[in-house]
Amino acid sequence: MSTNYDSFIRSFRKATKGFDSETLAIVQKKLAFDILSGVVARTPVLTGRARGGWQVTIGAPTDLDSGNEDKSGLTVTANAQTVLANLGVFQIVYIQNNVEYIGYLEEGTDKMAPFKMMALTLQEQEGVFG
Secondary structure (H helix, E strand, O other): OHHHHHHHHHHHHHHHOOOOHHHHHHHHHHHHHHHHHHHHHHOOOOOOHHHHOEEEEEOOOOOOOOOOOOOOOHHHHHHHHHHHOOOOOOOOEEEEEOOOOHHHHHHOEOOEOOOOHHHHHHHHHHHHHO
């Protein structure tokens, strides 16, 4: 996962070099929302628990499980829009899921193929910069 992330960050920095701070903040808001939307859409749904577990925070990650079930992903994306509306220039955005089995969904197991929600979404977004 860190390889995808590192590559993504390099591409983002290269693509936004020279942007003024206001433009960078707009790009960052859109990018964060697009990443969140991508992982939510790629998260498999049985009960909606994994999809409802996605969270966006600014400045620091959370260790809390949202406890939400959201089969459609509409509540998760609406919450993200509210959080991202408060994003300031050069603040760090965290997109995470603290559902205890999210790692198994991302990476798979010996009995289950990986879904790669985050890896595929970062790869897709990296292509936007390339």
